[in-house]
Amino acid sequence: MSTRIRSALLWLAPVLLASPLVAAALQTPSPSNVTLPALKFTAPDAARGAQLGASCAGCHGAGGISKDEAVPSLAGQVSSYTRQQLTAYKAKLLPNETMQNVAARLTDQDMADIAAHFSALVPGPAWKGADAAVRAQGAALYAKGDPARNLIACTVCHGAGGRGSDSLILPSIANLSPAYAEGKLAEYRETVPYAHPSPQAMHAAAQGLTDEELTALAGYLSSLK
Numbered sequence: 372m373s374t375r376i377r378s379a380l381l382w383l384a385p386v387l388l389a390s391p392l393v394a395a396a397l398q399t400p401s402p403s404n405v406t407l408p409a410l411k412f413t414a415p416d417a418a419r420g421a422q423l424g425a426s427c428a429g430c431h432g433a434g435g436i437s438k439d440e441a442v443p444s445l446a447g448q449v450s451s452y453t454r455q456q457l458t459a460y461k462a463k464l465l466p467n468e469t470m471q472n473v474a475a476r477l478t479d480q481d482m483a484d485i486a487a488h489f490s491a492l493v494p495g496p497a498w499k500g501a502d503a504a505v506r507a508q509g510a511a512l513y514a515k516g517d518p519a520r521n522l523i524a525c526t527v528c529h530g531a532g533g534r535g536s537d538s539l540i541l542p543s544i545a546n547l548s549p550a551y552a553e554g555k556l557a558e559y560r561e562t563v564p565y566a567h568p569s570p571q572a573m574h575a576a577a578q579g580l581t582d583e584e585l586t587a588l589a590g591y592l593s594s595l596k
């Protein structure tokens with residue numbers, strides 16, 4: 372069994388237990404038959420990644436901590452997810468043209484080294500903005516979901532602190548800007564992404580969330596350091 376399939380099954384187990392709706396969604400075939408190319412690389416060199424990653428600071432911020440609401444931070448991101456996103460940009464499976472151009476210049480080894488570098492950096496401080504009551508609503512949904520409405524708790528996949536899982540390719544979502552997080556959640560609610568290892572996961576998780584809940588969740592995520 373490939374590591375990828377094993378990974379998918381590993382995180383599927385708790386999900387299946389948690390929600391029959393999610394289980395059904397996960398069995399839906401992916402909408403795209405374009406699959407993510409596998410990367411070939413040897414042991415990642417974070418020091419080399421730091422040199423290559425210096426050019427990212429202009430947009431993603433010094434130390435990988437973004438101050439621009441439209442740009443995600445890379446500090447503390449799990450390396451498997453950074454590799455996956457860069458591969459997808461290079462293969463033009465993700466739409467952002469700037470990132471497609473950035474990724475086009477990177478080799479497989481470059482991506483692995485860059486990902487190792489950013490994963491070792493400490494995520495930034497909380498974003499200001501959402502008020503305490505809104506964050507508290509987000510925190511409750513994040514931790515418990517809403518079984519009565521088939522809303523699955525985010526913590527099942529992203530972990531209590533939002534730091535994700537490298538081995539399961541689950542992104543760290545701590546400290547995303549409120550605008551970026553809300554935009555992503557709205558996107559996942561409407562669409563299923565390209566055929567990466569778990570394309571249905573976020574579509575299923577975001578189904579049924581109201582606009583108000585997206586704002587609350589985004590406010591909560593932005594406060595996780």
Ligand code: HEC
Binds near residue numbers: 431457
């Ligand atoms: C000119 C600005 C710019 C530069 C330079 C840039 N990026 Fe980006 N990057 C972006 C934007 C904007 C996004 C968000 C795109 C979106 O919202 O879909 C992004 C997204 C990403 C993502 C996806 C993150 C996620 O959480 O989904 C990764 C990974 C990434 N960039 C890595 C890099 C790396 C590594 C470099 C340097 C080699 C780099 N970027 C250089 C603007 C930039």
Ligand code: HEC
Binds near residue numbers: 443526529547573
């Ligand atoms: C079944 C597992 C699962 C659950 C439950 C889940 N997620 Fe996710 N999440 C993922 C996966 C896998 C990705 C990466 C998806 C992709 O790249 O298309 C992701 C991506 C994200 C992203 C984008 C991160 C980035 O840097 O671009 C955000 C934000 C997010 N999730 C928030 C949430 C919130 C909030 C909840 C709860 C409502 C939640 N997730 C529940 C698996 C899950």
